[in-house]
Amino acid sequence: xxxxLAAALPTAVHDGVLAYRQxxxxxxxxxxxxxxxxxxxxxxxxxTRIPARPTATITADPAAVTALLAGRCSLVSAFLTGAxxxxxxxxxxxxxxxVLAPAADLPTRARVRETSVFGVRTGYLDAGPPGGxxxxxxxxxxxxxxxxxxVLADLATEHRVLAPDLPGFGSSAAPNWDYDPVxxxxxxxxxxxxVDAPASAxxxxxxxxxxxxxxxLRNPDKVRSLVLLCPALAFRRRQLxxxxxxxxxxxxxxxIAFPHRxxxxxxxxxxxxxxxxxxxxxxxxxxxxADEWELTLRDTGHxxxxxxxxxGLYLDEPFGDRGCGTEWRSWRCRPCACGAPTTPSSRRAxxxxxxxxxxxxxR
Numbered sequence: 437x438x439x440x441l442a443a444a445l446p447t448a449v450h451d452g453v454l455a456y457r458q459x460x461x462x463x464x465x466x467x468x469x470x471x472x473x474x475x476x477x478x479x480x481x482x483x484t485r486i487p488a489r490p491t492a493t494i495t496a497d498p499a500a501v502t503a504l505l506a507g508r509c510s511l512v513s514a515f516l517t518g519a520x521x522x523x524x525x526x527x528x529x530x531x532x533x534x535v536l537a538p539a540a541d542l543p544t545r546a547r548v549r550e551t552s553v554f555g556v557r558t559g560y561l562d563a564g565p566p567g568g569x570x571x572x573x574x575x576x577x578x579x580x581x582x583x584x585x586x587v588l589a590d591l592a593t594e595h596r597v598l599a600p601d602l603p604g605f606g607s608s609a610a611p612n613w614d615y616d617p618v619x620x621x622x623x624x625x626x627x628x629x630x631v632d633a634p635a636s637a638x639x640x641x642x643x644x645x646x647x648x649x650x651x652x653l654r655n656p657d658k659v660r661s662l663v664l665l666c667p668a669l670a671f672r673r674r675q676l677x678x679x680x681x682x683x684x685x686x687x688x689x690x691x692i693a694f695p696h697r698x699x700x701x702x703x704x705x706x707x708x709x710x711x712x713x714x715x716x717x718x719x720x721x722x723x724x725x726a727d728e729w730e731l732t733l734r735d736t737g738h739x740x741x742x743x744x745x746x747x748g749l750y751l752d753e754p755f756g757d758r759g760c761g762t763e764w765r766s767w768r769c770r771p772c773a774c775g776a777p778t779t780p781s782s783r784r785a786x787x788x789x790x791x792x793x794x795x796x797x798x799r
Contacts, residue, residue: 437462437501438471442482444505444537449478452548453529453607454557459528466497473532492524497502501745504533507540512563512585521720526582527607527727546585548607554626559607560600562631564592569660570633573599574624574644577668577749578742582607584665584710587639598631602644604741606730614685616748620647621654628658641665643745646752651734668749680750688743689736703729753776 441463449455454475461473472490474481490636496504498659503509514520522529527688531548546561561581571591581599588597603623604610614618624647628636637660640648645667654661703726714722732738744784 437465437468438482440505441471445480446535446538447480449480449535449735452550453528454531460487461528461532462490462493463484464493464495464573465501468498492522492529494520494522494529496520498503505537507537510542510544512544512546512589516586516589518718518720522724524727525731527580544589546588551630553630554623555609556603557609558600560598563588563597564595566596568594570636571595571597572633573597574640574648576642577745578642578729578732582728598633598766600627604738610737610741614748615745617647617650617752621650624651625655625658635660637661639663640667642668677751680747685740685744688740694733698732700726
């Protein structure tokens with residue numbers, strides 16, 4: 437199995453998290469043994485010296501690992517179906533899955549790439565046919581692009597699917613920003629330009645839905661269609677705004693002790709409460725999500741980004757000149773002659789001006 441693992445991997449990688457970090461991923465093959473894939477600044481090797489604290493651990497039976505190494509199954513599909521389980525850094529495991537069996541043509545293979553967007557090192561997943569219509573997946577508050585893997589797998593057969601880690605989350609850098617919806621939509625606009633994805637379909641969850649909406653309102657030419665999954669729209673009743681405005685985001689940089697077991701169990705339990713029937717979600721999905729959350733909290737820069745984004749959503753104005761609700765009401769759409777919905781106008785409404793007329797598709 438160790439020789440097969442080494443044969444399925446390149447000897448060097450030049451893009452993504454594996455190209456510049458030292459990582460160790462343990463393959464725990466049930467009943468066969470354990471092997472470690474190491475990368476040291478782009479150089480890849482395989483051995484059996486198990487580190488005390490690996491970057492991540494993949495657990496699977498021999499049949500699942502054989503299918504993965506032979507290119508019959510992508511790592512994304514194997515994870516979603518439960519053929520393998522992941523603990524630790526999911527972003528590192530996804531990067532490894534992107535380079536396994538490189539000759540295999542797998543629609544659900546998610547290649548991990550990195551680029552500089554708005555001056556921020558940004559990691560993202562790129563899946564599907566390069567010439568397909570682009571779809572951008574934006575994860576929610578405190579999550580990573582791994583949370584969008586089920587959607588990515590469903591869409592990648594016919595679309596080019598791009599799933600970035602938002603600034604301050606996952607494998608992306610955490611600039612010293614105010615992480616409000618306006619700032620994040622500026623980054624998103626630059627991201628679409630950088631990855632050559634004009635007029636994309638944008639699917640946003642939670643925080644991602646909020647600034648996807650902001651982009652559609654400000655730059656409608658960038659958004660072909662918009663799907664909002666429980667978007668984090670502005671609170672209508674906020675009793676602690678005065679206090680929230682006085683809390684510096686840098687407060688989150690203070691050292692905090694997190695007992696691993698207590699944090700993991702508490703996070704997994706909290707995630708289960710988000711579902712009407714949590715038993716329909718595989719347990720290993722919850723475990724992977726809880727590990728990603730713990731990694732976020734243990735990094736001071738990402739912890740600050742999480743807190744700043746939380747404040748940005750809480751302080752988001754619902755009404756008035758800068759109000760999210762006022763802008764949303766100005767987005768009036770009606771079908772045009774071709775049956776397609778109209779594109780929203782980029783003009784911003786105010787309480788004293790009438791909203792602009794909807795724009796037609798031009799056909």
